[in-house]
């Protein structure tokens with residue numbers, strides 16, 4: 001924190017500086033190509049948006065360009081599922097970091113079809129199954145939750161991305177079938193995969209995402225809509241899971257360098273939450289080997305270093 005405190009930080013200047021300073025990092029990562037529709041996204045993009053608790057949004061670069069949200073949606077679906085089930089949910093999915101890639105199969109077999117946490121793919125498939133069991137329209141429910149929390153009623157799925165992932169989603173299908181064999185998936189596997197691929201295809205921009213996560217910086221209440229999106233206790237728990245599991249096997253490194261609860265996606269987005277200060281979203285499609293945005297991770301490290309705001 002600067003001597004005069006975070007409230008007087010010139011966020012606009014800071015974001016513009018960061019956008020300039022990350023530019024030399026282009027070319028160090030690779031755009032996700034295992035989902036054919038994502039491989040077509042231009043690599044050299046960088047956007048960043050930060051929303052403070054008074055609802056003011058600062059933005060730089062490509063912050064209003066839509067991208068594929070992918071695994072960041074796992075925070076939204078967890079939030080919805082936690083409203084349906086409390087204790088019971090944690091018998092079907094764990095709360096430990098996996099230390100493995102997000103699409104690893106090996107751990108799932110050792111652990112009898114119970115995924116380590118809700119943010120690896122297997123965990124998100126269980127969460128999709130929970131939502132399917134409680135809602136007649138799971139995809140509509142997820143979309144409406146996102147529209148409401150981000151205060152943007154035009155947000156929608158990109159069904160071409162969903163179709164593209166469905167055609168190439170063999171690993172996710174393997175996980176869902178394996179968990180079904182252990183009785184940890186109730187609905188038909190195709191139903192669960194359809195919800196999961198569709199949720200991952202949500203198209204949003206940095207501004208939308210920084211707003212949609214703002215309640216997590218404010219004990220569950222959105223300063224933008226005034227809604228209590230989550231209780232304070234649920235908010236603490238979601239933030240704890242993001243800190244320990246949000247960046248998969250890079251969660252430790254990210255906590256070390258950035259020190260904020262965060263969630264990444266293979267579309268190149270990362271959203272981070274600074275409780276009592278702001279939520280921030282960065283987007284840049286080139287990924288490191290753990291599937292996290294190269295420029296995005298560096299940008300968030302610069303932000304923490306310059307604001308001094310972290311949870312530690």
Ligand code: GLN
Pocket residue numbers: 069070071072102103121165172200264265266267291
């Ligand atoms: N839809 C992607 C997948 O299942 C999501 C992964 C991610 O964003 N980390 O592989």
